[in-house]
Amino acid sequence: MVSTVNFERHSPDVYGAAHPKALLKAIHEDGAFLKPLENQHVVSIDQFSSEMLLQLFRLAAKYESNPERFSAALQGKVLISAFYEPSTRTRLSFESAWHRLGGDIMSITDRSSTGIAKGESLEDVAEMFNNYGDCVVLRDSQAESVHRMMNTLRIPIINAGNGIDEHPTQAMADLYTIFKWRPELIERDLPAEKRIHIGIIGVPGKMRTVRSLLKIIAHFPDMLSEVSIIHDKREQALFAEGQRESLEAAGLKITTYTDLPAVLPALDVVYINAIAWMGDDYETFGNRFKLSKASPLKAGAIVLHPLARGEELSTNLDATPHNWYFSQARGAVFVRKALLTYMVQRGERVMDVI
Amino acid sequence: MVSTVNFERHSPDVYGAAHPKALLKAIHEDGAFLKPLENQHVVSIDQFSSEMLLQLFRLAAKYESNPERFSAALQGKVLISAFYEPSTRTRLSFESAWHRLGGDIMSITDRSSTGIAKGESLEDVAEMFNNYGDCVVLRDSQAESVHRMMNTLRIPIINAGNGIDEHPTQAMADLYTIFKWRPELIERDLPAEKRIHIGIIGVPGKMRTVRSLLKIIAHFPDMLSEVSIIHDKREQALFAEGQRESLEAAGLKITTYTDLPAVLPALDVVYINAIAWMGDDYETFGNRFKLSKASPLKAGAIVLHPLARGEELSTNLDATPHNWYFSQARGAVFVRKALLTYMVQRGERVMDVI
Amino acid sequence: MVSTVNFERHSPDVYGAAHPKALLKAIHEDGAFLKPLENQHVVSIDQFSSEMLLQLFRLAAKYESNPERFSAALQGKVLISAFYEPSTRTRLSFESAWHRLGGDIMSITDRSSTGIAKGESLEDVAEMFNNYGDCVVLRDSQAESVHRMMNTLRIPIINAGNGIDEHPTQAMADLYTIFKWRPELIERDLPAEKRIHIGIIGVPGKMRTVRSLLKIIAHFPDMLSEVSIIHDKREQALFAEGQRESLEAAGLKITTYTDLPAVLPALDVVYINAIAWMGDDYETFGNRFKLSKASPLKAGAIVLHPLARGEELSTNLDATPHNWYFSQARGAVFVRKALLTYMVQRGERVMDVI
Helix, strand or coil: CCCCCCCCCCCCCCCCCCCCHHHHHHCCCCHHHHHHHCCCCECCHHHCCHHHHHHHHHHHHHHHHCCCCCCCCCCCCEEEEEECCCCHHHHHHHHHHHHHCCCEEEEECCCCCCHHHHCCCHHHHHHHHHHHCCEEEEEECCCCHHHHHHCCCCCCEEEEEECCCCCHHHHHHHHHHHHHHCHHHHCCCCCHHHCEEEEEECCCCCCHHHHHHHHHHCCCHHHEEEEEEECCCCCCCCCCCCHHHHHHHCCCCEEEECCHHHHHHHCCEEEECCEEEECCEEEECCCCCCECCCCCCCCCCEEECCCCCCCCECHHHCCCCCECHHHHHHHHHHHHHHHHHHHCCCHHHCCCCC | CCCCCCCCCCCCCCCCCCCCHHHHHHCCCCHHHHHHHCCCCECCHHHCCHHHHHHHHHHHHHHHHCCCCCCCCCCCCEEEEEECCCCHHHHHHHHHHHHHCCCEEEEECCCCCCHHHHCCCHHHHHHHHHHHCCEEEEEECCCCHHHHHHCCCCCCEEEEEECCCCCHHHHHHHHHHHHHHCHHHHCCCCCHHHCEEEEEECCCCCCHHHHHHHHHHCCCHHHEEEEEEECCCCCCCCCCCCHHHHHHHCCCCEEEECCHHHHHHHCCEEEECCEEEECCEEEECCCCCCECCCCCCCCCCEEECCCCCCCCECHHHCCCCCECHHHHHHHHHHHHHHHHHHHCCCHHHCCCCC | CCCCCCCCCCCCCCCCCCCCHHHHHHCCCCHHHHHHHCCCCECCHHHCCHHHHHHHHHHHHHHHHCCCCCCCCCCCCEEEEEECCCCHHHHHHHHHHHHHCCCEEEEECCCCCCHHHHCCCHHHHHHHHHHHCCEEEEEECCCCHHHHHHCCCCCCEEEEEECCCCCHHHHHHHHHHHHHHCHHHHCCCCCHHHCEEEEEECCCCCCHHHHHHHHHHCCCHHHEEEEEEECCCCCCCCCCCCHHHHHHHCCCCEEEECCHHHHHHHCCEEEECCEEEECCEEEECCCCCCECCCCCCCCCCEEECCCCCCCCECHHHCCCCCECHHHHHHHHHHHHHHHHHHHCCCHHHCCCCC
């Protein structure tokens, strides 16, 4: 290999690292809405109110506006980062959030070498965690694991993806990105012409990221004109039992499509994700749906993807203004910083108004 | 999965997190007894005196009484946490102890990806460790590994379980728990009626936790009326060569039983553990011995277990006052904090009287 | 196992931990030569000048002379330690360097559980790293991986061994050791009688450590009378295309030998290493070449080895003054400290003169 590296590297443009200051300004700080998070478990988007989410996003925007600030907010706190289902991306996102706030971390990156693999119960593992750390981040392929651990945990646990069920902090990062893109969307009674049409390529009943995303946007029905689910024709069970009804009851207008090009030009936000957890392994959905520079995207539309991506999302979109998926990945760290800060009762160190 | 999680979690009772203040008061602080630990290896209970152990327990109780204090005692110190035999529980206990004192950690969680697996000698690995850290915690399935590393180590190493041999800090946690339960047991020449009867379900010759426990209680023969070993009838070699003789010479009155219900009502402390290291793998002992709420336990008796547990210890004991095994797991962190502080010569930062 | 451990450990001699103060004195501090390193990638020795290397060695010697100093230089900085090709030794060397300067670390110790194993592109992984850390250390079995990551990285990356290509920080540690041994070698126009004869047992075209070592000594041709490559007779392709020509153009006088005993008595520095990366696996070279106390080493000659060693380097040399390989391993930590400090723009915290 002939090396042509030198020390004159140009600084590339930071695609999608959109400034969060507009969102910061749009939300009035009120830490009282975050107090219920203190020392509590975070398992589902169901636990959150719209006010709580807005305050979380405000704190995230505050962190993102000034990443070096508050670097000692979690000093003396120890995180147990338990990734029984391995995920380097999500693990590092949480661990980065924690380190950036000055906390220490103990990681479990693999289930195979743990007591669980030898038959130890999750309840006993949780009891052990009580003695070792101040907070647990758990990713597991079984939906019930987080619930079983909660039985004996006296320190807060955060669900970083539990099988087919939920991935609440991913959904928070998704919505945070949308609000950074258009801060006026947080307003109640938004006039019809300002509302957005979101398209979600995926299967709400089987994909935890889609499930959590739908739950979180249902907290803000006023920002939406329509939510379209784009799915493969052969997909039989698009929604889980009661899922669609519950979302519609919250005020979402849901439509379904099997023809992506037909609906794409109408979408303001396109959410794409081809991977879903199915029982014991991953399955790929909708791999006939692909987005690229050639796709008929609306001018000004943004594309979101929880990453890692497969062939469904072309890298030729990376350098276009449609790319907000990198901003989404970046924002996830700040959303997690906000949530963790309150879970371990250090909100008073980062809020100007309590 | 229907989520019923909300933010109104009740605070469960902390079973067995008994207050260590009584023990703290019972021991007069004298750091001089801990000075010989400075920059020294810790491999076996044989190295310790009763005075040294009491001062370690005092420091552990001091830490446990005020867990947030001394959070910078190990600042700038780097631990090499080398678990060639994987053990999440023990690894996290040591790492938590170190982090709680403000130190940094580098972990090896698996032997397979290391140079040792490719044939590098333990002596060379130890030489490497000299350059990288200030202390080594070693768990290995071979008893001789810690001894081989000591040949070239110039930083202190602590034995976190070496095959069938010893697990000194586990034994310290066991005895620390007993002393927290009844601080008067530390007194010399304890009157006969105050002495306790300990029953140990296990095989002293084959189980490292039992071996180390017997060694450590032999430093305090005055607290004991009797030590009963409860074992399977088919067990041929209960003790290693010279083991029983040496314990009796130290002043222990040892009896053996094969019928648990016969002796159980007489026991003040019941130590149970079904797992033992046998050559290259684990073996389960005495799995016909089981403890549960239905067992004829003496009123006020406590149960100890090094955990993780199998079927030998029913979870229906967890909510009873017999459960001191959770306190034992909790206390292990503080005992390790005390030991590590002195090994890396930071005693002066945590002692009131030097 | 009968334990004979007590707390009266003698302090063994620290072989080869030669004092770096002579080197420190010999180089005049001038941080300006290190400024080009700020926020830049380090992939190859080709990027460096002799002045830059000398200033790096000076800073390394400054760190080594007073290891406790500057323990907060990297406070708030997060390292991503990505060892897709596992190497405990190199990983811990980098991580120790970072921790000693007060930074935090997130480790990836295995490729198998990462997104890369599932097909995620290195470019996307690098984009993710931008959001999580301040610097990346990468070890990978593919030479091109570091180059692919550089395409999307906005934080600096350091090459910790890329397949068959290079291992620049190892070469820096090698040369740093030679300069500590004889600081006068840094002088230009060194008289012939003071120049040294280096012998390298290995295959320059196939071994990344040898490749990088030859590149780095080519920056200091004045210190060398001769460079001898000692290789197996059956070795056909000793050099890569253009490699020998390029080194000779830089001023090295290169000779080759297949008979080690014939040349050994003439060598001032003997560099030995039997392991080389070959495509997808390791291969052992020249295992008929062995060094031991019985070898006809010149009085005062030093032996270097990047470690881990195999049978090619006898442990009976460890206690002799020829052993500078332990000093070399020790020095690597300080060289890495120096390089990392500048890469993450914290030079001003450790330099007296800027």
